[in-house]
Amino acid sequence: MTVIAVVLVFGFFTYNAQVNMENRGIDFGYGFLSQESSFDVQFSLIEYDGSHSYFRAYLVGLLNTILVSVIGIIIATILGVIVGIARLSPNYLINKFAAFYVEFFRNIPLLLQIFFWYFAALRALPLPQDAEAMFGIAFLTIKGLYVPAFIWQNFNIFFYSIVAAIIAIIVIRYQAKKLQETQGKQTPVLLVSIGLILVLPLISFLIGGVRLSFEVPVLKQLATTSFIYEGGVSLPPELIALALSLSLYTATFIAECVRAGIQGIGKGQKEAAASIGLTPNQVLKLVVMPQALRIIIPPTTNQYLNLTKNSSLAAAIAYPDLVLVFAGTALMQTGKAIEIVSITMFTYLSLSIAISLFMNWYNNKIAIQEK
Amino acid sequence: MFKYLKQLTSLVAMVAVLFTFTTESMAAKKSKTLKNTQKKGFVRCGVSQGLPGFSNADAAGNWTGIDVDVCRAVAAAVLGDANKVKFTPLSAKERFTALTSGEIDILSRNTTWTLSRDADIGLTFVGVNFYDGQGFMVRKSSGITSTSQFKDGISACTNIGTTTELNMRDFFNSKGIKYEPVAFEKADEVVAAYDAGRCDTYTTDKSGLAAQRTKMSNPDEHIVLPETVSKEPLGPVVRQGDSVWEDIVRWSLNTMIEAEEYGITSANADMMKTSDNPAIKRLVGAEGEMGAAFGLDNEWNLRIIKQVGNYGESYKRNIADTGILPDRGPNELWTKGGILYVPPSR
Numbered sequence: 067m068t069v070i071a072v073v074l075v076f077g078f079f080t081y082n083a084q085v086n087m088e089n090r091g092i093d094f095g096y097g098f099l100s101q102e103s104s105f106d107v108q109f110s111l112i113e114y115d116g117s118h119s120y121f122r123a124y125l126v127g128l129l130n131t132i133l134v135s136v137i138g139i140i141i142a143t144i145l146g147v148i149v150g151i152a153r154l155s156p157n158y159l160i161n162k163f164a165a166f167y168v169e170f171f172r173n174i175p176l177l178l179q180i181f182f183w184y185f186a187a188l189r190a191l192p193l194p195q196d197a198e199a200m201f202g203i204a205f206l207t208i209k210g211l212y213v214p215a216f217i218w219q220n221f222n223i224f225f226y227s228i229v230a231a232i233i234a235i236i237v238i239r240y241q242a243k244k245l246q247e248t249q250g251k252q253t254p255v256l257l258v259s260i261g262l263i264l265v266l267p268l269i270s271f272l273i274g275g276v277r278l279s280f281e282v283p284v285l286k287q288l289a290t291t292s293f294i295y296e297g298g299v300s301l302p303p304e305l306i307a308l309a310l311s312l313s314l315y316t317a318t319f320i321a322e323c324v325r326a327g328i329q330g331i332g333k334g335q336k337e338a339a340a341s342i343g344l345t346p347n348q349v350l351k352l353v354v355m356p357q358a359l360r361i362i363i364p365p366t367t368n369q370y371l372n373l374t375k376n377s378s379l380a381a382a383i384a385y386p387d388l389v390l391v392f393a394g395t396a397l398m399q400t401g402k403a404i405e406i407v408s409i410t411m412f413t414y415l416s417l418s419i420a421i422s423l424f425m426n427w428y429n430n431k432i433a434i435q436e437k
Numbered sequence: 438m439f440k441y442l443k444q445l446t447s448l449v450a451m452v453a454v455l456f457t458f459t460t461e462s463m464a465a466k467k468s469k470t471l472k473n474t475q476k477k478g479f480v481r482c483g484v485s486q487g488l489p490g491f492s493n494a495d496a497a498g499n500w501t502g503i504d505v506d507v508c509r510a511v512a513a514a515v516l517g518d519a520n521k522v523k524f525t526p527l528s529a530k531e532r533f534t535a536l537t538s539g540e541i542d543i544l545s546r547n548t549t550w551t552l553s554r555d556a557d558i559g560l561t562f563v564g565v566n567f568y569d570g571q572g573f574m575v576r577k578s579s580g581i582t583s584t585s586q587f588k589d590g591i592s593a594c595t596n597i598g599t600t601t602e603l604n605m606r607d608f609f610n611s612k613g614i615k616y617e618p619v620a621f622e623k624a625d626e627v628v629a630a631y632d633a634g635r636c637d638t639y640t641t642d643k644s645g646l647a648a649q650r651t652k653m654s655n656p657d658e659h660i661v662l663p664e665t666v667s668k669e670p671l672g673p674v675v676r677q678g679d680s681v682w683e684d685i686v687r688w689s690l691n692t693m694i695e696a697e698e699y700g701i702t703s704a705n706a707d708m709m710k711t712s713d714n715p716a717i718k719r720l721v722g723a724e725g726e727m728g729a730a731f732g733l734d735n736e737w738n739l740r741i742i743k744q745v746g747n748y749g750e751s752y753k754r755n756i757a758d759t760g761i762l763p764d765r766g767p768n769e770l771w772t773k774g775g776i777l778y779v780p781p782s783r
Contacts (some may be wrong), residue, residue: 294590399553
């Protein structure tokens with residue numbers, strides 16, 4: 067019954083849209099995707115300019131959305147875990163500071179926070195010619211953050227040395243675990259791992275012919291009072307403001323998930339772990355966290371999804387994400403509203419489902435293994 | 438089972454009723470839009486979110502501007518009262534969808550007439566009420582006085598969803614200058630970002646630059662460069678497929694311009710009824726059957742002139758007296774050195 071109703075209603079909408087579009091002489095079709103877009107985008111991870119197709123403009127927007135989401139998720143997770151643990155700290159100051167942060171940032175609408183960070187930062191940051199160098203090589207200005215670019219020689223040898231180090235670490239960890247299970251011996255795995263990841267690439271520099279140099283941004287004058295930095299890599303202030311506000315906002319929710327997860331573990335567990343002689347660090351790492359994660363992961367997945375979807379507010383501050391580039395400029399230039407909005411909706415749906423699937427897989431992996 | 442059957446029948450009946458309504462209204466009379474407008478009692482008009490001189494709301498919510506006056510003229514013609522307009526502020530991105538989806542019936546929002554917009558997306562441009570061109574604004578302190586001084590790496594703030602984005606690319610490409618486009622969804626954010634120093638230049642239609650300059654923290658610090666890099670004929674737009682409505686909007690605008698040509702103003706319109714010139718008499722409804730073809734009475738054009746005024750009055754009231762663009766430039770009548778030239782009402 068429900069299915070029939072849904073099909074009929076959708077059928078009616080589609081029919082209605084078709085009739086109306088026909089009346090107004092609008093063609094329906096996705097052929098425009100291969101046409102030349104003829105507009106430029108400020109910031110792109112792949113090579114793009116107006117001579118490329120609308121489909122490539124779509125990819126540019128999609129990659130920018132993914133970029134800001136990934137940066138946001140990483141920072142929000144780190145910050146969220148720290149604040150979540152800090153809220154349980156016996157130290158009054160740390161505890162209250164964390165509580166204040168959470169209550170403050172999660173109770174202000176995200177769009178306002180984005181405007182605040184963007185326009186406050188714009189007003190506060192120096193013009194390029196007034197910027198002071200950070201460590202002599204990087205510049206934070208109103209036109210963006212300029213950092214040196216890496217210029218590699220024989221990058222592949224360096225890359226292989228890293229891969230070799232990672233493989234070696236995995237083997238050693240496996241052996242160490244076996245040793246611990248069979249003979250109860252502890253091996254300093256962490257120290258050995260750090261050593262490996264440092265030493266192998268170092269060898270590649272010494273005898274592999276790998277060379278690394280930096281291209282430091284240089285100030286260039288455009289007009290009397292107009293300057294920019296040339297060379298190096300520049301991150302637009304829009305990206306920085308958006309990533310910052312998304313992570314500060316989402317971190318508050320993740321912090322609450324983490325706190326709930328840790329508080330959800332019975333006191334008896336910690337006491338029992340302590341009574342068999344584990345150090346407080348080991349209690350947290352071996353007993354509390356593995357169990358707490360099972361409580362933390364599902365609600366945190368929601369926060370990751372929210373962050374990804376919230377990144378569409380980018381349009382307000384000119385960060386060229388999927389909504390601004392594709393559902394904004396491209397929609398306007400082609401007039402293909404139904405096609406473009408449907409593609410955009412489907413894309414966000416796919417992104418969300420991909421994150422969900424990954425997090426569910428991870429959740430299953432850490433779930434209690436019933437044998 | 439029977440329970441479901443009953444529900445299903447009622448659902449099918451409901452859908453059938455909906456379909457009948459659509460098909461009936463489709464086969465409907467010549468101008469569905471005119472009929473609906475007269476039934477509703479107001480003209481649904483899409484305008485900008487605030488561009489002084491063109492369409493701008495004051496603190497009390499009263500809209501003024503030359504784009505607003507086009508909608509008021511249509512309201513005066515078809516409803517008899519220039520105030521019977523419902524204004525919907527739209528962003529550049531929303532405007533065409535609002536029109537094609539039927540949310541508004543006239544889009545009078547400083548919209549550039551281009552081939553692809555006219556042909557592709559189910560719209561029809563009815564005329565030009567302002568001849569404009571894209572320009573650049575810079576800070577006076579930058580020392581830039583011409584676009585020829587632009588250099589690689591310049592950052593340019595603008596709006597998304599406008600011809601500006603495309604013209605900007607054409608301009609910088611033809612000069613071989615690498616530039617950073619910073620495109621915002623709303624004009625207020627563009628102004629705020631440029632004002633804060635995010636961009637070296639702000640580019641949009643010159644009339645827009647002149648109007649937005651008044652919103653800057655210190656308007657005297659900024660200048661509009663002399664070069665015009667594109668043609669931007671701005672005009673009202675209607676949906677494709679209702680040619681009577683299209684004609685009403687077109688001739689409402691033409692009436693305002695032609696009235697100025699013949700010296701008919703809101704003050705002297707009634708007296709002009711006794712003029713010796715038949716062209717003037719036709720414009721004030723004293724001769725001929727000028728409204729019949731639209732399904733309107735004979736004094737539709739007289740009401741426009743009396744209630745809204747002629748084009749010159751509208752320009753003076755909204756653009757010249759507010760100090761935005763005191764010089765009419767190309768927007769002067771063809772008889773006075775401009776390019777405003779409309780077909781005759783006869």
